Amino acid sequence: MFKSIDTTADAAEKGLSEVQKEFDHYQKKFFPERSPEFFCLELNGEAGELANIEKKQWKGRVILQERFEDEAADVAIALMNYANSRSIDLGKAVKEKLLKIEKKRLELKADGLEF
């Protein structure tokens, strides 16, 4: 159940920061160091794979739930690796962005508009 944007933003910051740090330890221990450009391309490649199975389902093919889960996981992992390689604190960035989106949503709502 939704409590407040502050609760959501704080949870995103705490959870993502913890996950991101663990990914960083894992990546540094077992994989070669790679550039932000490499991970950005990997992220977009994985997002493309996810989009491709969505397109197939949209066109009528049956795609198993586990395929969506697998590709979504690839995107999440690639995003963590990209953020680490680019020294982005994803938890902090997501928290700030959520608060910015909510501020904009409320401004639009006050004007009778939808986000």
Ligand SMILES: [Mg+2]
């Ligand atoms: Mg994939």
